[in-house]
Amino acid sequence: MSITDIQVTDELVHGDDHHEEHHEQSFIFKYIFSTDHKTIAKQFLITGIFWAILGGGLSVIFRLQLGFPDMDMGFLQPFMGDWISNSGKLDPEFYLAMITMHGTIMVFFVLTAGLSGTFSNYLIPLQLGARDMASGFMNLLSYWFFFLSSLIMFISMFLSTGPASGGWTIYPPLSALPQAMSGSGMGMTLWLVSMVFFIASTLLGGINYITTVINLRTEGMTFRRMPLTIWAFFITAVLGLLSFPVLVACVLLLVFDRSFGTSFYLSEIFIGGEALPNLGGSPILFQHLFWFFGHPEVYIVILPALGITSEVISTNSRKPIFGYTAMIGSILAIAFLSFIVWAHHMFITGMNPFLGSIFMFLTLIIAIPSAVKAFNYITTLWKGNLVFTPAMLFSIGLVSFFISGGLTGLFLGNAAIDINLHDTYFVVAHFHLVMGSAAFFGLLAGVYHWFPKMFGRMMDEKLGYIHFWLTFVGVYLVFFPLHYIGIAGFPRRYYSFTNFDAFSSFVDLNSFVTVAAIITFGAQFIFLFNFFYNIFKGKKAPLNPWNSNTLEWTTPRIPEHGNWPGEIPKVYRWPYDYSKPGAKDDFIPQTVPYHQTKESNTDFENEESKKEQSAT
Amino acid sequence: MLNTIIIIAAILILVILFAIFRVSSLVDVIKGDSSTKIPSSNGIQANLLLLFLIAGLIGGFYYSFGGLEDDFVLPVASKHGVITDTLFWWTMAITGVVFIVTHIFLFGFSWKYQHRKNQVAYFYPHNNKLEMIWTIIPAIVLAALVFTGWKAWMDITRESPEGSEVIEIMGYQYAWSVRYPGADNVLGDYDYLKIDATNQMGIDFSDRASFDDFIPREIHVPKGKPVRFNIRARDVIHSVYQPHFRLQMNAVPGMPTQFWFEPTKTTEEMRIETKNPDFQYELVCNKICGQGHFAMRYIIVVDELEDYKEWFKSQEPWLKQNADYLTEVPAKLREAASIVAGIQNPLDLDAPNGLTISGSK
Numbered sequence: 001m002s003i004t005d006i007q008v009t010d011e012l013v014h015g016d017d018h019h020e021e022h023h024e025q026s027f028i029f030k031y032i033f034s035t036d037h038k039t040i041a042k043q044f045l046i047t048g049i050f051w052a053i054l055g056g057g058l059s060v061i062f063r064l065q066l067g068f069p070d071m072d073m074g075f076l077q078p079f080m081g082d083w084i085s086n087s088g089k090l091d092p093e094f095y096l097a098m099i100t101m102h103g104t105i106m107v108f109f110v111l112t113a114g115l116s117g118t119f120s121n122y123l124i125p126l127q128l129g130a131r132d133m134a135s136g137f138m139n140l141l142s143y144w145f146f147f148l149s150s151l152i153m154f155i156s157m158f159l160s161t162g163p164a165s166g167g168w169t170i171y172p173p174l175s176a177l178p179q180a181m182s183g184s185g186m187g188m189t190l191w192l193v194s195m196v197f198f199i200a201s202t203l204l205g206g207i208n209y210i211t212t213v214i215n216l217r218t219e220g221m222t223f224r225r226m227p228l229t230i231w232a233f234f235i236t237a238v239l240g241l242l243s244f245p246v247l248v249a250c251v252l253l254l255v256f257d258r259s260f261g262t263s264f265y266l267s268e269i270f271i272g273g274e275a276l277p278n279l280g281g282s283p284i285l286f287q288h289l290f291w292f293f294g295h296p297e298v299y300i301v302i303l304p305a306l307g308i309t310s311e312v313i314s315t316n317s318r319k320p321i322f323g324y325t326a327m328i329g330s331i332l333a334i335a336f337l338s339f340i341v342w343a344h345h346m347f348i349t350g351m352n353p354f355l356g357s358i359f360m361f362l363t364l365i366i367a368i369p370s371a372v373k374a375f376n377y378i379t380t381l382w383k384g385n386l387v388f389t390p391a392m393l394f395s396i397g398l399v400s401f402f403i404s405g406g407l408t409g410l411f412l413g414n415a416a417i418d419i420n421l422h423d424t425y426f427v428v429a430h431f432h433l434v435m436g437s438a439a440f441f442g443l444l445a446g447v448y449h450w451f452p453k454m455f456g457r458m459m460d461e462k463l464g465y466i467h468f469w470l471t472f473v474g475v476y477l478v479f480f481p482l483h484y485i486g487i488a489g490f491p492r493r494y495y496s497f498t499n500f501d502a503f504s505s506f507v508d509l510n511s512f513v514t515v516a517a518i519i520t521f522g523a524q525f526i527f528l529f530n531f532f533y534n535i536f537k538g539k540k541a542p543l544n545p546w547n548s549n550t551l552e553w554t555t556p557r558i559p560e561h562g563n564w565p566g567e568i569p570k571v572y573r574w575p576y577d578y579s580k581p582g583a584k585d586d587f588i589p590q591t592v593p594y595h596q597t598k599e600s601n602t603d604f605e606n607e608e609s610k611k612e613q614s615a616t
Numbered sequence: 617m618l619n620t621i622i623i624i625a626a627i628l629i630l631v632i633l634f635a636i637f638r639v640s641s642l643v644d645v646i647k648g649d650s651s652t653k654i655p656s657s658n659g660i661q662a663n664l665l666l667l668f669l670i671a672g673l674i675g676g677f678y679y680s681f682g683g684l685e686d687d688f689v690l691p692v693a694s695k696h697g698v699i700t701d702t703l704f705w706w707t708m709a710i711t712g713v714v715f716i717v718t719h720i721f722l723f724g725f726s727w728k729y730q731h732r733k734n735q736v737a738y739f740y741p742h743n744n745k746l747e748m749i750w751t752i753i754p755a756i757v758l759a760a761l762v763f764t765g766w767k768a769w770m771d772i773t774r775e776s777p778e779g780s781e782v783i784e785i786m787g788y789q790y791a792w793s794v795r796y797p798g799a800d801n802v803l804g805d806y807d808y809l810k811i812d813a814t815n816q817m818g819i820d821f822s823d824r825a826s827f828d829d830f831i832p833r834e835i836h837v838p839k840g841k842p843v844r845f846n847i848r849a850r851d852v853i854h855s856v857y858q859p860h861f862r863l864q865m866n867a868v869p870g871m872p873t874q875f876w877f878e879p880t881k882t883t884e885e886m887r888i889e890t891k892n893p894d895f896q897y898e899l900v901c902n903k904i905c906g907q908g909h910f911a912m913r914y915i916i917v918v919d920e921l922e923d924y925k926e927w928f929k930s931q932e933p934w935l936k937q938n939a940d941y942l943t944e945v946p947a948k949l950r951e952a953a954s955i956v957a958g959i960q961n962p963l964d965l966d967a968p969n970g971l972t973i974s975g976s977k
Contacts, residue, residue: 006870024892037894050666060758068927089658090909092907092908093907095907096904096906096907115690136763159757159818166904167904171853171903171904173851173852173853173869174852174853174905174906177851178799179853180789180851180852180905180906181906181907190802203884220841266870267870268790268808268810268850268868268869268870268871269808269809269850269851269869269870270818270850270851271789271850271851271852273813275809275811278950281870282870282871283853283868283869283870284868284871285872317729317737318737319738320739320741321741322738322740322741322742322743323741323742323743323747324741324742324904325742326742326747348855348864348866349848349868350863350864350865350866350868350871350872350873353769353770353773354639356769356773357769357770360765360769361762361766361778362765364758364761364762365758367754367758368751368754368755370674371750371754372747372750372753374718374749375718375750376747377722378718378721378722378725379740379746380723381722381725381726381729382721382729382738382740383729383737383738383740384737385657385724385729385731385732385735385736386662386726386729386730386731387653387654387655387731388655388658388661388662388665388730388731388935389655389727389831390728393661393665395880396665396723396726398723398787399724400719402718402720403714403715403718404715405723407711407714407715408711409757410707410710410711410761411708411711412708413768414703414707414762414765415765415769416699416700416703416765416766416769416772417700417704417707417765417766417863419698419700419772419862420697420704420859420862420864422864423857423864423902423903424902443739452955453875460637460641461655461657462635462640464658465657465661472668473668476672478675481679482875484679484688484689485690487688488687488688488689488690488859489690489859489900490909491857491900491901491902494909495903495907495910496910497907497910499901499911499913500898500913501892501896501898501899502690502859502860502900503637503896505687506687506688519656526878539645545653546653548652576741578737578739579736579738579739580739580841581739586736
């Protein structure tokens with residue numbers, strides 16, 4: 001305890017210094033090379049939004065190709081140049097480039113950097129009662145590495161040979177040999193370079209999040225009093241710290257194979273009319289390394305969204321989150337298990353079938369903590385007093401997607417069933433619901449919920465509702481039908497289905513999905529307007545617009561660098577005292593001591609209140 | 617001209633939308649009751665959630681059972697496919713129930729417990745018993761799924777039975793090559809260094825088992841007999857996928873894989889069952905492999921056993937079709953090779969250039 005005390009005072013002095021200097025900061029240091037976690041969070045958010053538009057836009061273009069294969073795409077020639085032939089046809093190789101970029105952008109730049117980067121940065125210090133991150137400078141580096149990585153990836157899209165095109169999982173030998181596809185030339189090199197910077201960014205961020213959570217909690221903020229958002233960000237950062245280095249190893253060996261003639265992943269290859277000298281490598285090794293990172297990555301994407309949802313659902317149900325301990329337990333269980341299920345992505349790669357049965361067993365176990373989370377969300381709604389803010393609706397939508405997509409995981413995690421479903425549209429539907437859309441809804445819920453704190457103004461509620469309903473219904477209309485064509489055996493990453501009799505049906509369905517995708521994408525512009533317009537013109541936000549318990553709502557309307565003008569608030573209770581029997585309001589903020597709430601205290605809490613009073 | 621009109625119309629619509637937005641937000645400011653933080657359309661949202669539940673259930677039910685199910689469930693044509701299909705539908709039943717029940721609770725509670733003025737939420741932070749129940753029940757159900765899945769998986773992936781037909785499939789950008797063992801029922805060796813424009817599969821003719829191997833234009837397999845595919849790739853990863861057989865295995869360069877199955881319906885029988893006189897079993901590539909990935913089609917024909925045997929006999933060894941590859945056969949085996957392959961007028965077997973080739977081995 002004494003250690004924390006000293007640190008708090010240190011921070012206080014430090015923070016106050018900053019506070020004094022604050023007004024002298026130039027524009028560049030205030031908004032561009034800022035070390036303030038709030039500014040960095042906004043930088044991550046806006047960069048993430050940029051990437052989300054680009055990634056979503058790409059998906060609309062390749063959905064047009066899938067839904068209307070005979071369409072004349074000549075109108076896209078001004079943007080895409082030679083990738084659209086003069087007869088208005090999309091180049092098949094660029095189709096692959098677009099799905100690769102869509103996957104890379106969404107998984108890494110939007111749902112990892114855009115989600116964790118934004119909310120871990122924004123909320124960890126604010127909800128823990130810290131002046132800033134443990135290292136503001138590392139935080140700044142984290143964003144600028146991400147920016148550099150983004151820039152390189154963006155540039156790669158304009159190469160004449162195209163960006164990386166071997167799918168976002170970049171399996172070698174396809175990604176290792178420029179002879180195999182033109183995107184595996186310079187495009188792949190830039191992809192790898194960009195990814196190395198991205199990983200550096202994630203690690204710098206992750207170390208900061210972990211250090212901050214462990215060291216900079218305010219007085220009274222024990223681990224058992226931390227909001228579930230922080231638990232989720234904390235464990236996510238640990239996952240990232242353990243898994244991203246494996247991706248570095250995986251990618252580095254690929255760089256060696258590509259550029260220095262090694263044979264880690266290559267063996268007995270005859271391509272482009274010649275036999276390559278590489279012997280003894282294994283493409284399966286790459287897949288093991290990639291998915292050892294890749295599966296935790298799935299949870300790196302979804303856990304922060306679940307954390308945000310826990311907070312939003314509890315606040316707007318006016319009820320404590322059901323099973324706080326179980327929620328933490330399931331986050332920990334998911335995190336642990338996520339490292340030992342990776343080979344369920346590889347059942348039919350030729351891996352030893354015995355390994356397949358082990359991984360099937362472990363994979364289905366991970367469904368248990370996930371199920372607990374879903375049940376707990378639903379029970380939190382039960383007998384609540386529900387306020388449907390847009391954030392709340394997006395959270396409910398998230399729970400729905402998490403259930404739908406999670407259940408289809410039981411098919412794919414079962415090796416025997418996976419034989420027929422692997423790499424079909426069933427998989428596409430599964431992960432777009434459970435990690436894509438669910439995490440995206442978590443991101444949107446977070447933006448709607450914390451926008452008033454971020455910008456000191458309110459977003460428009462009605463536009464939020466329109467945005468939610470178009471997106472929620474749209475996502476289901478896009479991805480639900482894809483399960484059916486997956487069951488029918490449609491392979492993913494196909495430029496067109498006209499070559500096969502078996503896949504010549506469902507033309508209407510594919511067109512329908514495309515139309516739904518366009519509407520869903522269009523609805524995001526309502527959000528963009530709502531977001532950017534209200535940064536400048538929105539109604540001024542009250543200090544605590546959602547009557548929430550957590551610490552960030554005790555800061556001024558627009559917190560400056562250092563977050564609290566005076567002393568950092570102390571914490572006396574857990575964050576979920578909503579509608580406590582006997583209390584006069586339906587919420588008791590974490591800063592209210594037990595001795596001020598005698599009317600609602602339990603016996604145990606009365607004991608605590610005596611301790612509080614003897615301490616002061 | 618039309619484009620300009622469209623652009624102007626689009627701009628006008630956006631302006632009108634913006635005007636509506638401004639007016640409605642100003643009206644809200646005037647009408648607004650700042651003391652309450654409950655959204656004015658809270659009840660509407662709750663009703664919409666309920667509506668979504670009902671419409672979703674009806675729509676999903678209709679779509680799944682309204683006659684379309686025949687289109688998306690491909691008839692199964694292999695022995696193990698029946699087992700995996702059974703597992704699939706059991707999993708579908710269990711997850712279907714969970715899906716519907718959880719969604720009824722999710723949206724039903726949302727509607728039922730929507731904010732009301734004098735309603736107080738029930739302070740209910742945890743219930744260990746309840747949590748134990750919904751940890752243990754999924755665990756039991758999952759254990760059942762794992763166990764049945766594990767049994768099926770071990771059965772499907774065990775060694776192919778004695779006497780299986782062995783067929784080699786090789787994927788390359790962007791086609792398949794298929795090799796049969798010929799009369800001796802043994803596939804000859806291959807070596808990727810021996811691949812050239814004609815010898816696409818890199819057959820190694822220093823192995824006598826390769827003399828009678830043949831490479832047909834389409835795959836034939838017999839009904840009712842186990843068939844084992846020896847699978848490989850020569851450039852990038854491909855995947856041998858046949859949805860009617862519920863069969864899939866990746867083709868990996870440098871790492872041979874295999875999959876065995878037993879076809880249960882001939883192509884003719886499938887034509888009757890699907891009422892499609894042109895029905896063909898199609899081999900599909902199901903791992904991204906480059907720009908021609910979507911066009912790697914290869915026909916598989918399932919014959920009655922007798923027809924298959926006849927077809928098998930009628931095939932000419934590859935060596936016979938490409939007799940100049942006799943030079944790759946070691947000198948002492950050449951006579952045997954031309955007899956096995958049925959080559960009528962073999963090359964001059966003692967030609968010195970032939971010797972140098974075999975000597976350079």
